[in-house]
Amino acid sequence: MTTVNLQLEQIKERTAESMEEMWVNMGPQHPSTHGVLRLLLKLDGEVIRECIPYLGYMHRCHEKIGENRAYVQIIPYTDRLDYLASMYNNWAYCLACERLMGIPVPERAEYLRVIIGELQRIASHLIWLGTFGLDLGNFTIFMWCFREREMVLDLFEAVSGQRLNYSFMRIGGLALDVPEGWLADVKAFLEWFKPRLPEYDRLSTDQIIWQKRIQGVGILKPEDAISYACSGPVLRGSGFHWDLRRDDPYSIYDRFDFDIPVGESGDVWDRFWVRRREMEESVKIVEQALKEIPPGPVLSPVAKKLRAPVGDIYSRVETPRGELGFYIVADGSERPYRYKVRAPTFVNLSALPVMLPGYFIADCVAVLGSIDIVLGEVDR
């Protein structure tokens, strides 16, 4: 075959390919990518053939900055990781430092951490449910979820003075004790919140259109979920009974009685239903903690300048989005020698290319929503 013929063949091949399939950019300014995520989609008509997520639009050198800050100074930076669950990031980081330095945490602080952490989980899942509804075209559930999330934010504002980036936890406990009457407010919130869940169901779970939109879509097979190291509701949606609160207990979670909801087939519906039931479990945990909470100090006496002994630690917690791990290598100075964050949504997002192919563009939005990404954490 001559060179010219070969070129012609190639051109024919390429045109045939380009006639059938096209590459489409989704994001980074798309309303449904939940931030600055860019997805490159190979489309065959309306059907997705391939998906490549592009990250890095919000990279802030979080880990490098951490290596140049004292241990306490890193806490405000962890707020900006998963900005929808800042309390949990604070907690995860403080827990890593406490384990590294062997600092005890007072009993009351542990209880307050659990209460605050589970409220944070509720708030985070609420924002997820709302935006997920928005992606599916249901605007009302978004407003309803934000109404209740607002109440959680009010509770957090009362303890920390902030609405989003709290920096409330400290290595060795909490910055402050909660104000007087706050625990009663939490109880009142739970009483208000419990009947709201069936209301959300009426807008979402009970609707046949909602069910048809997300059942059997974006299936993540259990073996894929494991090989991509997924965690949190994404892993549980695929049918794994795995929750760090129970399987690698930290803080005082082993004292509470709660269930771990799991899915069956690993589709969007399962991930949705897992999160929806997790809110109920969080309510249960907070109620138990409220009953048992003892009085006492909330911060154990720690040195002004914290120095960690030489060594390293990997400490992980179950945030609303999955396993958030902090890996800290200490060289004996005031600063970590190496500081690494294992962000759950970054890992979960990497499983997106196996969930999407074969489904419609409209499903892409639903599948992406079901992973519940937060770009602040994906890019760090």
Place this chain on the structure above:
Amino acid sequence: MVSPGALDQFYALFEAWGIPWIVPRLSIMLGVVSIIIGFISVAAMFLIWWERKISAHIQARFGPMRVGGWHGWAQSIADGIKLLLKEDIIPKNADRPIFILAPMVVFASALAAYVVIPFGPGLIVQDLNIGILYIIAISSLAVVGIIMAGWSSNNKYAALGALRSAAQAVSYEVPLVISLLGPILLVGSLSMTKIVEAQQYLWFIVVQPLAFLTYFTCAVAETNRLPFDIPEAESELVAGFHVEYSGMRFAIFFLAEYANMFVVCAIATTVFLGGWQGPFLPGWVWFLIKTFFLLFVMIWLRWTLTRVRVDQLMHVAWKVLLPLAFLNLGVTGLATLFL
């Protein structure tokens, strides 16, 4: 509205004064058209405000509260003025004449449908003997305008939205028309007035509940509203065919959308809910009450349901609604034949 005899006297008066015959006829036409446009504008602006209030209350908000004092009643007027005063932007690469013409086509088709809507006994611009056929034919024209808008914008999203919109409108027109045939068979006339008069004792919704359901579902889809608002799905397509339009041209699309909503609900009222008929109150009041009730249902659906997917949309149209409509037509036909 006016008896033909009175009109003839009116024309004769002008002829006696030596004024050409075209002048009185044109002036009457212009008068009627301005009444219709005035009605559409007021009704659409009210609908927009109403929808914002209803959606707000569904979502635990207040909605517009400031403009005009009482519950922000003047919000739509203020919005209209704002849109009128905005700069008229036509994209550089757009096909100018078609781009300019598209909103007019869409609005004209919405406008023309009002001619045969019987607002009350005698309150009808022209009681055509093919009234309902005329409405169906004229409202299909809107698809042409939508494709013109999407194509001339020279924008991928707009073109995609327009094509989806056309596919949807064409698919849903079929079961819509067939579901209307049931009541027409019962009446034996296409005239809107005759259809209303036939329902003096029994509304057709009682005799033809299936037809009403299929018609109303199709009507929601025809007007591109949730759960069938795929042409403008903002989480997928940004805004659909009118993404490049702004200012007054956008306002006309917006107005046409609400005018169309009113038309489909007015048809439903006429064909299934007995039109202007009702006790005590004047006919046009009854007509408006029934129409606005249906409009409320449409708004209610929009703010509580989830959007369907493209394939599901087509599935519902061709595999669910169309067989149901045919079933209804067949049963009605047999019933009229043998009963």
